[in-house]
Amino acid sequence: MNTLKTTFLLVALTLLLIWIGSLIAGVAGAAFAFFVALVMNMVSYWWSDKIVLKMYRAKEILPQDNPDLHRIVNNLAMAASIPKPRLWLVPLNVPNAFATGRNPRHASLAVTKGLLDTLTLEEIEGVLSHEIAHIKDRDILISTVTATIAGAIMMIAYWARWAAFLGGFGGSDDEGGGGSLIALLAVSILAPIAALLIQLAISRTREYQADKKGAELSGKPLYLASALEKIDAWAKRRPLVGASPSTAHLFIVNPFRGDWLTRLFSTHPPTQERIKRLRAMAGLV
Numbered sequence: 272m273n274t275l276k277t278t279f280l281l282v283a284l285t286l287l288l289i290w291i292g293s294l295i296a297g298v299a300g301a302a303f304a305f306f307v308a309l310v311m312n313m314v315s316y317w318w319s320d321k322i323v324l325k326m327y328r329a330k331e332i333l334p335q336d337n338p339d340l341h342r343i344v345n346n347l348a349m350a351a352s353i354p355k356p357r358l359w360l361v362p363l364n365v366p367n368a369f370a371t372g373r374n375p376r377h378a379s380l381a382v383t384k385g386l387l388d389t390l391t392l393e394e395i396e397g398v399l400s401h402e403i404a405h406i407k408d409r410d411i412l413i414s415t416v417t418a419t420i421a422g423a424i425m426m427i428a429y430w431a432r433w434a435a436f437l438g439g440f441g442g443s444d445d446e447g448g449g450g451s452l453i454a455l456l457a458v459s460i461l462a463p464i465a466a467l468l469i470q471l472a473i474s475r476t477r478e479y480q481a482d483k484k485g486a487e488l489s490g491k492p493l494y495l496a497s498a499l500e501k502i503d504a505w506a507k508r509r510p511l512v513g514a515s516p517s518t519a520h521l522f523i524v525n526p527f528r529g530d531w532l533t534r535l536f537s538t539h540p541p542t543q544e545r546i547k548r549l550r551a552m553a554g555l556v
Contacts (some may be wrong), residue, residue, distance in 0.1 A: 397495030
């Protein structure tokens with residue numbers, strides 16, 4: 272059901288992009304919008320992992336650097352029937368983690384220094400199981416495509432607003448010209464909101480699924496629940512600064528805490544609901 276929902280939402284996002292392009296410049300606009308999304312997706316597919324790891328100044332963790340961490344990841348990868356991902360350390364003192372890479376054969380798993388310093392080994396295993404589940408289900412690719420198409424919609428909607436203010440591309444002399452410009456302006460404002468809502472729906476669906484599958488892989492839902500509780504508490508006390516919120520969807524818990532409106536449009540479902548579902552898996556709810 273989650274896979275069907277994600278597929279449906281991705282199709283809706285793509286159709287929304289093409290529709291906006293067609294409103295701006297007809298068939299040519301639709302083709303151009305699709306081309307823009309295709310190019311952006313190709314760039315994201317091949318280089319997004321290198322970009323984000325460099326952004327966070329991550330350094331690779333070798334087996335001799337942390338044997339326990341490598342042992343845990345190796346066991347989880349075997350349980351998930353995927354190649355063992357490369358391990359990276361992010362020099363941040365707040366606990367968090369993320370997975371990146373275009374597919375299971377080219378995946379990387381990054382943990383912050385704060386995660387290793389704050390969580391127990393069992394809780395770290397719970398976090399890593401969640402990220403391994405993301406890798407197995409190719410959620411990284413799905414979230415990258417989703418974010419890219421949503422970004423393309425926002426960019427083209429920005430062009431549409433300018434087109435409306437300037438009287439449209441090439442102008443319009445027919446009686447319905449004014450109405451068309453008003454419609455174009457309305458779409459340019461509402462489309463990015465629709466794209467954001469679709470992106471959030473996909474992201475939150477995949478987070479719940481990764482919690483469930485991760486807990487099944489490790490057999491320790493309560494340790495993952497405990498880890499989420501600690502990471503969330505840290506995120507509220509010390510939100511991440513100096514980094515792009517566009518990477519929020521990568522982390523196991525949104526590290527960019529803001530006001531109630533920011534939380535409403537967070538890429539992650541409420542942490543307390545995630546904890547409740549994990550406790551239910553353990554028969555405690």
